[in-house]
Amino acid sequence: MALRHFLETENLPDNRAGAHQNLSACYLALGRFDEALAELEQVAQFAPDDPDVVHSQGVVYACAGRATEAIETFKLFARRWPQQAHRLETHQALSHLARIQSGEIPAGDYLVNHLQEQVSHNMDLRDWHIVERKARRMIAANPNRPEGHFALGVACTEQGRHQEALDALLAADSCDPDYQPTLYNIGRTFLQLDDPAQALSWLERSLRHEPAHLATLYQLG
Numbered sequence: 001m002a003l004r005h006f007l008e009t010e011n012l013p014d015n016r017a018g019a020h021q022n023l024s025a026c027y028l029a030l031g032r033f034d035e036a037l038a039e040l041e042q043v044a045q046f047a048p049d050d051p052d053v054v055h056s057q058g059v060v061y062a063c064a065g066r067a068t069e070a071i072e073t074f075k076l077f078a079r080r081w082p083q084q085a086h087r088l089e090t091h092q093a094l095s096h097l098a099r100i101q102s103g104e105i106p107a108g109d110y111l112v113n114h115l116q117e118q119v120s121h122n123m124d125l126r127d128w129h130i131v132e133r134k135a136r137r138m139i140a141a142n143p144n145r146p147e148g149h150f151a152l153g154v155a156c157t158e159q160g161r162h163q164e165a166l167d168a169l170l171a172a173d174s175c176d177p178d179y180q181p182t183l184y185n186i187g188r189t190f191l192q193l194d195d196p197a198q199a200l201s202w203l204e205r206s207l208r209h210e211p212a213h214l215a216t217l218y219q220l221g
Helices: 002-009 014-030 033-046 052-063 067-078 083-088 089-100 110-125 128-141 146-158 162-175 180-192 196-211 214-220
Strands: none
Touching: 002 014, 014 033, 014 052, 033 180, 033 196, 052 089, 052 196, 067 083, 089 110, 110 128, 110 146, 110 162, 110 196, 128 146, 146 162, 146 180, 162 180, 180 196, 180 214, 196 214
16 A cells, blocks of 8 residues: 555656565565555566566466466566576576476465465564465465475464364375475474373484484473
8 A cells, every 4th residue: 555655646757667676576475466566567668678577487487376477477487587587597597487387286386486485584584474374375385295284284383273273184194105394293283282292202202313413301390
């Protein structure tokens, strides 16, 4: 709303381009992909040769599950700005999108990776409501990936919703068995649910995977 109000009063092209760029980022964060693309089209009118605009368009297409358009856009970006493409690992993104296009992996898989990059930062800042929202989007995009379930479990734990946390962490374990952080967090959650007998086996499994993990040793004690 603030950016829209700014655009109603601002006439300088550079300032308007920046506002549209930020609006696009807002819409992408909200999962409103068509509106994000429309804002980037506005930016392109002010800066038609800006590599950031082209790269952002590719990211939005990819997050929206529109693999063909994302591939075309990233290829254009790599041709015109090869150094930036190398720095941003565009060829890796193209390889991932080719697997999506072929049906080898779900269309939402790129979005899971995109959100996962942000979630670790949100965890560091202890923004648990943001972590939860992004985790649920990750699960909706690809429920067979463990990252969304794990992030949801941690967010629910930190908000004191231990049964929900346990359900999410068990789902993460079913997607990727024997991942030590999941094993540890399941054990810790069973302790918070006052079920030490169940916690014991999970913490022992966690310790077998990482014998020097201090938090596991502490919880076992």
